[in-house]
Amino acid sequence: MVLEAGVMVWSQVTDLPFSLYSTFVIEARHGFNKQTIWLFFRDMFKGICLAILLGPPIVAAIIIIVQKGGPYLAIYLWAFMFALSIVMMTVYPILIAPLFNKFTPLPEGELREKIEKLAASLKFPLKKLFVVDGSTRSSHSNAYMYGFFKNKRIVLYDTLIQQCKNEEVVAVIAHELGHWKLNHTVFSFIAVQILTFMQFGGYTLVRNSSDLYLSFGFKTQPVLIGLIIFQHTVIPIQHLVSFGLNLVSRAFEFQADAFGKKLGYGKALRAGLVKLQEENLSAMNTDPWYSAYHYSHPPLVERLAALEDLESKKED
Numbered sequence: 001m002v003l004e005a006g007v008m009v010w011s012q013v014t015d016l017p018f019s020l021y022s023t024f025v026i027e028a029r030h031g032f033n034k035q036t037i038w039l040f041f042r043d044m045f046k047g048i049c050l051a052i053l054l055g056p057p058i059v060a061a062i063i064i065i066v067q068k069g070g071p072y073l074a075i076y077l078w079a080f081m082f083a084l085s086i087v088m089m090t091v092y093p094i095l096i097a098p099l100f101n102k103f104t105p106l107p108e109g110e111l112r113e114k115i116e117k118l119a120a121s122l123k124f125p126l127k128k129l130f131v132v133d134g135s136t137r138s139s140h141s142n143a144y145m146y147g148f149f150k151n152k153r154i155v156l157y158d159t160l161i162q163q164c165k166n167e168e169v170v171a172v173i174a175h176e177l178g179h180w181k182l183n184h185t186v187f188s189f190i191a192v193q194i195l196t197f198m199q200f201g202g203y204t205l206v207r208n209s210s211d212l213y214l215s216f217g218f219k220t221q222p223v224l225i226g227l228i229i230f231q232h233t234v235i236p237i238q239h240l241v242s243f244g245l246n247l248v249s250r251a252f253e254f255q256a257d258a259f260g261k262k263l264g265y266g267k268a269l270r271a272g273l274v275k276l277q278e279e280n281l282s283a284m285n286t287d288p289w290y291s292a293y294h295y296s297h298p299p300l301v302e303r304l305a306a307l308e309d310l311e312s313k314k315e316d
């Protein structure tokens with residue numbers, strides 16, 4: 001526990017100059033930063049409090065599971081993480097996200113009507129439609145959805161609504177709903193579960209190897225150290241996996257774009273994507289090797305070309 005707290009305090013202290021520089025120098029230089037230094041430290045303080053509140057019980061639970069796990073340890077650890085992620089997915093939007101941002105229902109009007117109509121036409125169980133005050137911190141814009149089964153919510157950044165026309169916002173949501181309709185969200189969730197299980201499986205195989213601990217200078221075998229060492233040893237594999245996942249994710253982006261296009265939002269989606277790219281000052285001309293490895297989303301030019309391609313095919 002002391003070790004964990006020490007690592008956390010140390011990383012907070014060493015990261016601080018970098019995150020201050022990133023927010024108040026780099027982001028500010030490009031006109032994105034909208035937050036005050038007071039807000040920055042308030043967020044940091046809340047984050048630390050949450051970590052103090054949530055961290056120790058979770059780590060303690062993992063250590064107990066490892067100590068009592070036996071041969072089926074991987075299954076128990078996976079089951080614990082699965083339950084934890086379900087709890088966090090439920091609790092996060094209700095209790096944690098509101099600590100940092102203000103969520104207000106999207107007011108009645110044209111935009112709300114259009115989004116509700118779109119959701120109804122796809123049988124998307126839209127329960128709540130929020131606007132989040134992203135603009136108090138930065139002018140980066142976005143939209144996302146979350147929730148289980150019949151209880152879905154869509155969150156729009158207020159910056160997105162300010163930057164785009166209604167039709168373009170709806171087109172961006174049509175793209176997001178494409179991810180849902182085409183089961184991309186389910187796929188990602190299952191992929192993460194399988195990867196988590198494999199990782200714990202690997203850990204179970206080596207956790208009693210004294211060589212592993214010795215090679216890092218540990219004569220005893222503390223549970224937490226074993227987990228941390230294992231985490232670090234599999235980093236090369238994790239890079240391969242994330243490369244694979246990025247490949248899949250980029251294919252999904254094209255599919256979701258095509259889905260939006262099929263619903264008749266091709267033109268608005270293209271306009272919306274261009275605007276978001278401009279407003280967020282994203283790189284326009286990325287190196288193909290760099291983007292193939294690092295990007296979960298295809299470069300804008302490729303997405304626009306694919307959308308135009310679909311459109312011209314329809315005219316033939």
Ligand SMILES: [Zn+2]
Nearest residue numbers: 175179253256
């Ligand atoms: Zn997408």
